């Protein structure tokens with residue numbers, strides 16, 4: 543692996559917890575629990591590689607439609623995760639950022655999120671971005687609404703609505719776009735994740751479930767990324 547072209551931002555769709563558990567005759571909740579352990583290991587491995595930002599799809603806006611006990615289990619996992627891992631994140635110099643719609647989240651989780659973000663706000667080693675109650679179309683619609691209000695109030699002209707201005711209204715404002723997206727479980731979809739931000743990202747789809755994902759898989763995905771030729775729509779040899 544080349545040390546010089548490590549992707550600055552890697553995004554993850556952590557898919558397949560349920561199938562992993564089912565294949566072992568375990569409840570789905572066990573898959574999520576194992577998934578949370580893997581998440582922790584991947585953050586450590588990314589930090590060691592020198593990745594600056596890692597974004598994880600933890601809970602989508604569509605996941606609210608899952609059975610109540612599964613949603614409750616995921617909320618409990620998140621609660622425990624934010625409590626137990628905050629100290630480690632903080633001492634490792636990690637800044638935590640949560641993206642998504644907070645309105646449907648339990649009040650105590652919103653408070654935990656605010657505390658975690660506040661406590662780690664000045665950390666500079668790496669940013670860990672957790673997408674919770676997140677949906678990209680909803681994120682883009684909210685950005686459009688925010689811009690429409692500015693136009694209505696006369697503080698922005700319609701012709702000044704540029705890609706940069708839209709980016710500034712997204713949850714990810716100030717965070718560079720992902721260089722690499724990794725999705726596990728063999729599915730090759732984006733599933734309403736970072737639709738705007740992934741415009742030029744390289745994508746690696748892995749045929750194993752998230753609970754089986756290892757730091758070696760992360761290294762292989764980075765090597766695969768380093769073999770790709772990113773051209774951003776510009777002709778071969780000129781980028």
Ligand code: FPP
Nearest residue numbers: 556557558559560561574577578600620623
């Ligand atoms: C997709 O697997 C995974 C999720 C919906 C949740 C991802 C959550 C974690 C990895 C745990 C860490 C999360 C927190 C909250 C700290 P799936 O359930 O869709 O699996 P399936 O497609 O096999 O059913």
